[in-house]
Amino acid sequence: MKLIKKLILFVIFLGVLALVIFYGRGYRLDFEKKSFVSTGIISINSFPKTAKVYINDEFKGVSDINLTLKPGKYKIEVKKDGFTSWNKEVILKGELVVSIDATLFPINPSLSPLTNLGIIRAIPLDDNNKILVFSKTGVFLFEASKNVLTFFTPLKTIAKIELFPENIDWKNISVYISPDLKQAIIGDYLVSLEEENKSLLNVSLEASKENLITAWEEKKQANIKKILETYPKEFVKIASDSFKIISFSPNETKVLYQSLININLPLMINPPLIGTNQTQETRNLKKNNFYIYDKKEDKNYLINTSSPETIKWYFDSKHLVFQEEKKISIADYDNENKQTVYSGPFERGFFIPTNDGKIIILANLNPEANELPDLYLVGVR
Secondary structure, three states: OHHHHHHHHHHHHHHHHHHHHHHOEEEEEEOOOEEEEEEEEEEEEEEEOOOOOEEEEEEEEOOEEEEOOOOOOEEEEEEOOOOOOOEEEEEEEOOOOOEEEEEEOOOOOOOEEEOOOOEEEEOOOOOOOEEEEEEEEHHHHHHHHOOOOOOOOOOOEEEEHHOOOOOOOOOOOEEEEEEOOOEEEEOOEEEOOOOOHHHHEEEEEEHHHHHHHHHHHHHHHHHHHHOOOOOHHHHHHHHHHEEEEEEOOOOOOOOEEEEOOEOOOOOOOOOOOOOOOOOOOOOOEOOEEEEEOOOOEEEEEEOOOOOOHHHEEOOOEEEEEOOOOOOEEEOOOOOOOOEEEHHHOOOOOHHHHHHHHOOOEOOOOOOOOOOOOEEEEEEEE
8 A cells, every 4th residue: 555655655755856957948828738748938138227028019028027938930120219120030949048138328418528639530449439539639548448427528638739731631631559558659650659749750761551551550560460269270271262351240259251252151060050040041152242240159140241340349249320312321240120319410430439338429519619629429228
């Protein structure tokens, strides 16, 4: 009798254990079919939080939220009053989790002045929030990462106008920046970017300027090669022969590049990973087109642009910032969900995303009174 009770308890235990395992793997009891059916989970997070989540136009709650659903195609929309909306179609499979990270941007961004000296030209120094500024009084360095809560952020003086030849053309003068961002060649003069220059060194004599520029370019290419070595070997081989590297994402897991020939990009991870980005990728590369490759997921996406100078990485490595004809937009790195974040006045040819998710532009908000623009901070986050 005791043995039978033990057997019954053991059978019950196995049954409960099986139910727990089935439930943990996403199986649910379908009362209509009178059987267990597999389900998946859509995990939806957003910035900012508490955004409304809609699945197939039906309100499901607010982010962050995990939804257990049957396999199938779902239209996801994330909304919040005062912000742009985000949407995507995903295919959910049984026993899998689809993770969604939706970033929304304010419909009415703030605009704050950063300088008031009148800027003839501004040059971003890579992606580290430093900006080389040229004005009628000289050359200055603006460092956005050190922005303090003052009305106008002080600029670091690099060289006063008196050190340069008269009638210098700041708009068209050649500027080369060293890979370590410690020096620059402005016209024919070598300038330190770490302190105020009391005198300038003319490097145009005896071909020293050309030699220095060549050495800097070789160092930049060496830095690119070093980062590329962290990518799959097959990708590195193809990139070395067939790609022009434009820029890496801040976390260096993605790369924006131009294909120099027609070529097929093979799978680097085979079989492909499951639960990755479902946006349609492009591996049949066309000459002169621009693409982004994600080494973590082995995904490759076509970027619709003819000018890489109008594209920069957003600080989170998940988005791209586009400067278009009359607006600035931000899109997911797979070129989807492009959202206009600023459509006010700005000078084309200059913009820089900051390390805290904002954007610096050049703008002249009062051209009748001001001859030149200044730096402004667009608060999109």
